[in-house]
Amino acid sequence: MSVRAAVSDDALGRYCLQAFSQQVPASLAAFYRIDSQQQACDFLLQDMQLPMHRRYLEHYREYDPLQPGRCLALGRPVVSLRQGLAHLPPAQGQAYRGFLQRHQVVDVVEIIAQVGGRPLAGVSLLRGANLGEFRGEELDRLLPLHGLMQLAVASQPSTTPKPLANQELTxxxxxxxxxxxxxxxxxxxxxxxxxxxxxxxxxxxxxxxxxxxxxxxxxxxxxxx
The missing domain is CATH 1.10.10.10 (Winged helix-like DNA-binding domain superfamily/Winged helix DNA-binding domain)
Structure with a gap:
């Protein structure tokens, strides 16, 4: 069962999560929007418990090698955990792996949709030990879906979240x-x-x-x- 977490229009998210999960099985998954600061927000969670998600946001987001900005820097539409960790300082990578291990996650893959060169949405697929790490041929199967996801995102009205820009806030x-x-x-x-x-x-x-x-x-x- 999916848990809705402050997403303004989750129809697109449900569509993407269903399409990706049917093509490549995942233990947990999340769809999210990407704001103008290249930060993931407005998450739609699938089979992921809110305490894990909140712990990620509060303590581990900064260590995540698959943040949208880091994925974009690699120039790949589909990025695996192994690829992301290779470009992260070892101490940060170890901290993030520790977080995943505490939640029995053995592998993650990220898919980022861009429209007009700007990242607008992403999907995270996470696997537990029962499914094992993502294989190369499974990552290849995600590439056509990435193209469909970009078309779907491009067809949506612009709902990119605004950055928190009110300078009066402490x-x-x-x-x-x-x-x-x-x-x-x-x-x-x-x-x-x-x-x-x-x-x-x-x-x-x-x-x-x-x-x-x-x-x-x-x-x-x-x-x-």
Whole structure:
């Protein structure tokens, strides 16, 4: 069963996840949009538990060798974990492998869709030990699907999330807004930032006032959609 995590239009995401998973089996998968800073956001998760996803966003995203920007630098439409790790400092690669191992993930492959030279969406396929690492012929089977994915993304109305550019926000407010975008609850935010719930509520009140919104949905839409 898929878990929806703050994605504005998940029809395209469901289509891509189904197409890729049918062609090359995966234990876990995610579809995401890519913002103007080449950061993955607005995730649609398939069989991935939210605690794992949030741990990735809070602690391991910076170590990920398959971030959109890093994949684009390699110039490949389909990038394997092994290829990504080869261009990452060993200490960062070890930290990221440790995260994957804690969640019984043995391999990852990333597919990035570009339109007009700009990356707009991506798919992550993750495998557990029961499926093993992706084989070369499986990566080859993903290439035609990559082309179809680019056509599908190009046919969608422009929904690229806007970067968090409001200069009136404090660094802490920016952190909270980004966690809200990824579907975090007040308790999740308090745990991630090691601050109390009353403090979170105060920050939210200030965010609502600064942005002229009345709820979390309007806040995310104002900043990112």
């Amino acid at each position: 660094p802490r407010e920016r952190q909270i807004a980004e966690l809200l975008r990824d579907g975090a609850s007040n308790k999740d935010i308090a745990r991630a930032l090691a601050i109390g719930l009353p403090t979170i509520k105060t920050h939210l009140i200030n965010l609502f006032r600064k942005l002229g919104v009345s709820n979390r949905t309007e806040l995310v839409s104002t900043l990112y959609l």
